Amino acid sequence: MLKTFSIKHGRDFSTELAKARQVAEFAICTHSRTSKDVKHIGLPSAIANQVLRKYGRNRTIKVVRHVQLTVPGQGVRYEQEKKELYISCLKLRLDVSHLPDFEKVNQVEVDKEYAHVTVTVNEPPPHTVERWIGIDLNSTGHIAVVGNPSIGKVQKYGKEAPHIHRKYSKMRRHLYLHGHPRVAKKKIKRKENNKIKDINHKISRAIVDEAAQQGCGIKMEKLSDIRTTAATSKSSRPSLHSWSFSQLQTMIEYKAKLLGLPVAFVDPAFTSQQCSRCGLLGTRNGKDFMCSCGHVDHADANASFNIALRPSLEESDGRSHQDRDWCKGRIDAPQEATS
Numbered sequence: 001m002l003k004t005f006s007i008k009h010g011r012d013f014s015t016e017l018a019k020a021r022q023v024a025e026f027a028i029c030t031h032s033r034t035s036k037d038v039k040h041i042g043l044p045s046a047i048a049n050q051v052l053r054k055y056g057r058n059r060t061i062k063v064v065r066h067v068q069l070t071v072p073g074q075g076v077r078y079e080q081e082k083k084e085l086y087i088s089c090l091k092l093r094l095d096v097s098h099l100p101d102f103e104k105v106n107q108v109e110v111d112k113e114y115a116h117v118t119v120t121v122n123e124p125p126p127h128t129v130e131r132w133i134g135i136d137l138n139s140t141g142h143i144a145v146v147g148n149p150s151i152g153k154v155q156k157y158g159k160e161a162p163h164i165h166r167k168y169s170k171m172r173r174h175l176y177l178h179g180h181p182r183v184a185k186k187k188i189k190r191k192e193n194n195k196i197k198d199i200n201h202k203i204s205r206a207i208v209d210e211a212a213q214q215g216c217g218i219k220m221e222k223l224s225d226i227r228t229t230a231a232t233s234k235s236s237r238p239s240l241h242s243w244s245f246s247q248l249q250t251m252i253e254y255k256a257k258l259l260g261l262p263v264a265f266v267d268p269a270f271t272s273q274q275c276s277r278c279g280l281l282g283t284r285n286g287k288d289f290m291c292s293c294g295h296v297d298h299a300d301a302n303a304s305f306n307i308a309l310r311p312s313l314e315e316s317d318g319r320s321h322q323d324r325d326w327c328k329g330r331i332d333a334p335q336e337a338t339s
């Protein structure tokens with residue numbers, strides 16, 4: 001598995017970055033592929049080649065935005081005793097003692113402040129588990145509700161999300177009113193995205209640690225494209241649909257894999273309408289769920305139990321949700337303590 005770590009390098013590479021920009025502009029104009037053509041600029045050829053490859057090949061790039069100094073893996077030496085990387089063409093040393101064990105360095109991208117080190121991390125084989133936790137992702141209330149039906153435990157994460165959306169839409173509105181529409185659009189969006197990413201990192205860490213502690217695998221809904229389109233569609237009213245659920249799922253997946261915890265995806269149909277105790281369809285009113293069998297629960301908790309109990313998409317390979325018994329009632333599925 002590839003993982004990228006950002007390490008502050010504490011050096012001034014503004015000269016090299018300016019040269020790389022020159023090479024990139026040259027590549028866009030001429031589509032040159034060989035570093036001989038840009039020798040006069042004076043960028044180390046290992047880096048120049050990467051820049052030429054990126055900007056020369058891709059004919060859709062017209063403007064150079066964030067240029068980086070990309071060093072391929074061959075240009076990076078790992079000094080095991082010192083736990084350091086040495087990039088000879090930039091005479092740069094990086095302390096990597098805090099990184100997990102890795103097989104090899106794939107590349108290092110250096111910008112103004114950071115060196116982004118991409119390594120191949122050894123992935124442990126997934127454990128076999130008998131129990132699963134289910135993660136219900138929501139655009140109202142808590143971002144993630146995690147349920148373990150085998151012990152009846154429910155945990156909620158990401159309460160601060162609606163607050164963040166309010167905060168940033170307020171900032172956007174303020175800047176619009178004061179005549180900075182471009183700043184509002186770009187800068188605030190970037191800030192908000194960073195904040196979302198940060199929260200997603202924290203939520204995914206907490207969920208994966210909890211799953212490891214409970215000795216469970218992780219089940220999540222296979223996200224439909226509808227949510228993805230909703231996130232990109234232009235809406236004057238910012239909503240929580242722009243929360244990056246797929247980013248959160250990706251983070252959960254790779255953090256779990258690094259610990260050897262299995263991750264599975266389930267069909268998302270009716271996870272919030274079905275009763276996790278009897279399998280029939282109940283009624284939902286806001287965050288309250290009620291079933292004719294007498295089961296009453298928090299709607300998201302009920303959904304998370306359904307996700308945990310549902311067969312993964314691989315197990316149920318290809319059968320559509322209409323065929324499955326969990327629409328008509330769960331007859332042969334385990335009836336574990338769900339209250």
Ligand SMILES: [Zn+2]
Binds near residue numbers: 275291
């Ligand atoms: Zn029921």
